[in-house]
Amino acid sequence: MELDQQQNRFEILRYRAESVLGQSLTAKPLALDEKLTKLIQELELYQIELHMQSDEITASQVALESEQAKFAGFYNAAPVGYVILDHDGTIQQVNTKGVTLLSNTTKVIHGCNFGLCIHPDSRETYFKFLDACKRMSEGAHAEVMLNMNNGELRFVVLHGSCSKNAVTNRDTYYITVGDITTTKLEEQRQAETAERLALSLEASGSGIWKTSACRKIIYLDDYAKQLLNIDNLQNHFAVSELSALFIPEDSVKFQQCTELPDQYMELDIELQRLPVRRKSKYISVKGRAVKELNGNSYLTGILTDITDRKKSLAIEEERRKVQQLLLQKTSVEAQEREREKISAILHDSVCQILYAIRYSLNVLKQEGALPKELTEMYNLLEQAIAELRTLSANISPTILKDFGFVASMQDTVRRLENIGFHISSEIDLGADRLPKDMQLYVFRIIQELINNSIKHSGTNTANVIVKKQEGCVSVEVKDEGKGFGDDLEEAIKRGSGIRGISNRVSLLNGKFEILAEVGTHFKIVLPLNPQETFLYEQ
Structure with missing residues (x-):
């Protein structure tokens, strides 16, 4: 095909030359011999053809040099290095970027x-690369x-191909050389960061979780699976499948969190794992939403085993509760000691003085009728003695200590009847067999509730x-x-x-209820097992 094209070009050139020669011959007389004339015409024709070919070659050369200059500029200004190697790997050509990249590797680049x-450390990889260039047509x-x-x-990253x-x-070999130092150092930094993160997560007992863009699938790393006691080899699970590992209320909470819109995606929840081999586990789930370049988002975060922390908090809470109860017990015992002191003072001093006055009046009364003023004084004295005895009994119930709970409650009912307050009582006789301290506490509780009713x-x-039942004693006081009314909580806050x-x-680990009925109804249930009460634990 190339020969045919060349032949066509020669024919075109001959036609053009003959046209030029014909115009010049018409201007000359035919004075020469016909053969000589024909020979001269042929020579002139060849000369014209040569001139024309020379002009075309010159034009082609100019165009080629122009294109070559463009390519050379692009070749040297390219952001990657271009290197041409011969069969044994010697550098034949290299562009400006290539020279920059290789400048500190050897003193002479061309011919090296x-x-x-x-x-x-990378030469084995380099020789394998050259071999692959020869074997693989795609480079x-x-x-x-x-x-x-x-x-x-x-x-650097090398891309290359080989041709004859x-x-x-x-x-x-035609090879491009790209500088990837920044990328490799960043990859190394990220790998080191990931390794440190993995070590930190392992040390802190944490694993990593991540959802798919549709948020129907959750991916777990090996440590997260270990935290959740998952033996399955796969690392992805449906949200419903994973949520089923937690107790029902936490399962619902976990599913709801994964369905929240992105603007609410700052997860920080605690979940209780269903018992495995009768051991429960508490898991902290933290995470947030991450936006992808395509507009989708996924959730990612960490899982942390907080079982030990929860136990520590529970122990600390129990210790705080015990300290609070101990303070309450100490306060109550201090009150009882003060009550006993006051009762003793009233009985041993004030009451004795009043008894002495009454005795003197009785002596005068025996000698004859008392004047009206002394009679009134005597009546007031009797009233004072009665009220003082009641006060002393309320402050420190000696009957409770000497005769038991039932007798003490009967005495309380009788004394209240005297002042016009009527109590219907059902006191279990078994109450006398309650521990002495519990009898005192129950008596004080009933005493306070009755005073509230009176006031x-x-x-x-x-x-x-008062009923002594299996394992507990129940107390009810109602009027x-x-x-x-509607101010129950406020009344409780105000009422000391x-x-x-x-x-x-609380000291007896009991339950205290105020029932919303007509009037006021207090119901208290106290355990009888000493191990269940703070009072006897101490």
């Missing part, structure tokens, strides 16, 4: 074997480290029930007065008496 520019690539004279680290040289018929109920009747009752019930 490219393998000498490669770090010894090959490799990442190597350059052998820098100044000790600098420089990583048209002149020497030997292999020629606030607006009625003059109340009902007291049909005006009750607390009810707080005192609550403290005593």
Whole structure:
């Protein structure tokens, strides 16, 4: 085909030359011999053809040089290095970027074997790359480290292909050299960061979790699976499958969190794992939403085993509770000691003085009728003695200590009847067999509740029930007065008496209820097992 095209060009050139020669011959007379004339015409024709071919060659040369200049500019200004190697790896050509990259690897670049520019640790990779270039028509690539004279680290990626040289018929390698030092150092930094993170997570007992973009699948690393006691080899699970590992209320909470919009995605929840081999585990789940470049988002975060922390907090809470109860117990015991002291003072001093006055009046009374003024004084004295005895009994119930709980409650009912407050009582006789300290605490509780009825109920009747049951004793005090109404919580906050009752019930690990009925109804249940009460634990 090329010969045909060349023949066509020659024919066109001959036609054009004959046209030019014909115009010049018409201007000359035919004075020469016909053969000579024909020969001269042929020579002139060839001369014209040669001139025309020379003009075309010159034009082609100019165009070729122009294109070559453009390519040379692009070749040298390229952001990657271009290197041409001969069959044994010697550098034949290299562009400006290539010179910059290789400048600190060897003093002379042109004519140097490219393998000498490669770090010894990467030369095996480099030779495999050259071999792949020859074998693979689509070319090959490799990442190597350059052998820098100044000790600098420089990583490059090589892309290349191999073809036969048209002149020497030997292999020629065309290679691009790209500087990836920044990328490799960043990869190394990220790898070191990831390793430190992995060590930190392992030390802190944490694992990593991540959802798919649709948030229906959750991916777990090996440590996260270990935290959740998952033996499955796979690392991805449906959200519903994973949430089923937790107790029901936490399972619902976990599923709801994964369905929240992105603007609410700052997870920090605690979940309780269903027992495995009768051992429960508490897991902290923290994470947030991450936006991808395509607009999708996923959730990622860490799982942490907080079982030991929860146990520590529970122990600390129990210690705080014990300290608080101990303070309450100490306070109650101090109150009882002060009550006993006051009662003793009233009985041993004030009461004795009043008894002495009454004795003197009785002596005068026996000698004859008392004047009106002394009679009134005698009556007031009797009233003072009665009230003082009641006060002394309320402060320190000696009957409770001497005769037991039942007798003490009967005496309380009788004394209240004397002042016009009627109590219907059902006292279990087994209450006398309660521990002495518990009898005192129950008596004080009932005493305080009755005082509340007297002061606030607006009625003059109340009902007291004490029952000793299996494993517990129940106490109920109720009246049909005006009750607390809608201000129950406020009344409890203001009332120191009810707080005192609550403290005593806490010391016995009991339950204290205020039932919303007509009037006021208090119900208290106290355990009888000494191991279940703070009072006896101490």
